[in-house]
Amino acid sequence: HFPLHPETPQDGMTxxxxxxxxxxxxxxxxxxxxxxxxxxxxxxxTRTHTFNxxxxxxxxxxxxxxxxxAGIHDALFRAYFVDGRNIAERDVLLxxxxxxxxxxxxxxxxxxxxxxxxxxxxxxxxxxxxxITGVPTFVAGNQGVAGAQPFEILEQVAIRAGATRSE
Numbered sequence: 001h002f003p004l005h006p007e008t009p010q011d012g013m014t015x016x017x018x019x020x021x022x023x024x025x026x027x028x029x030x031x032x033x034x035x036x037x038x039x040x041x042x043x044x045x046t047r048t049h050t051f052n053x054x055x056x057x058x059x060x061x062x063x064x065x066x067x068x069x070a071g072i073h074d075a076l077f078r079a080y081f082v083d084g085r086n087i088a089e090r091d092v093l094l095x096x097x098x099x100x101x102x103x104x105x106x107x108x109x110x111x112x113x114x115x116x117x118x119x120x121x122x123x124x125x126x127x128x129x130x131x132i133t134g135v136p137t138f139v140a141g142n143q144g145v146a147g148a149q150p151f152e153i154l155e156q157v158a159i160r161a162g163a164t165r166s167e
Contacts, residue, residue, distance in 0.1 A: 011051075011086070011088070012049040012050055012051040012052070012086055012088065013049065013050060014048060014049055015047065015048060015049065015050060018050050030046055030047075033148065034046070036148045037148070040148075043078065043081075043082045044081055044082060045081065045082045045083060045084055046084075047080075047081065047084045048084065049084065049086070051080070051086045051087050051088045052088040053080070053087055053088070054088075054120065055087070055088060055090070055093060055111060056076050056080075056087040056088070056093060056096075057120045057123070058110065058111070058114060058115075058116040058117055058119075058120050059072070059093055059097065059107060059110055059111060059116075060072045060073060060076060061116035061119040061120055062106075062107070062110040062115065062116045063097065063100075063102055063107075066102055066106075068100060068101040068102050069100065069102055071100040072096070072097075072100060072102075075096045075099055075100050076096055079092060079095075079096050090108075090111060093107065093111065094107055094108065130144070132144070132146070133146075134146060134147070136148065138154055138157060140157050140158050140160070140161035140163070141160065141161030141162060142161075143157050143160050143161055144157070145157050
């Protein structure tokens with residue numbers, strides 16, 4: 001899943017524009033995120049822009065229905081958060097799809113027909129209903145936590161929702 005910015009133009013906007021007036025120290029926030037990702041062994045790049053992810057979301061909704069599509073979220077994550085690629089661009093999306101073994105021709109059909117628009121619309125509606133304004137947001141039961149969180153925090157949310165710890 002990706003940032004909830006439906007109004008972001010296809011060509012993106014700088015992170016400075018996105019966070020303007022929010023009193024956020026962007027370099028410090030990026031440094032913190034880089035540290036958290038490194039601690040978890042996850043790749044992460046220094047992004048300068050955010051891009052409209054709507055087409056990527058629709059394409060991912062299709063990809064997970066395909067036998068080769070399990071890697072779509074990791075591939076989109078890498079393209080966006082590691083490589084800083086514009087996931088609103090058709091060629092970028094088709095490259096991502098082909099990199100995990102899916103048919104570019106089928107993906108073009110999905111993008112052209114917007115056949116998975118209703119699925120994404122339903123996801124967005126549920127997010128709004130739950131008050132989710134960004135990703136990642138983890139929800140278990142009626143508890144939620146936003147942002148990159150340590151395992152222990154996620155574990156506590158799950159336990160409060162009734163999960164039991166297995167050894």
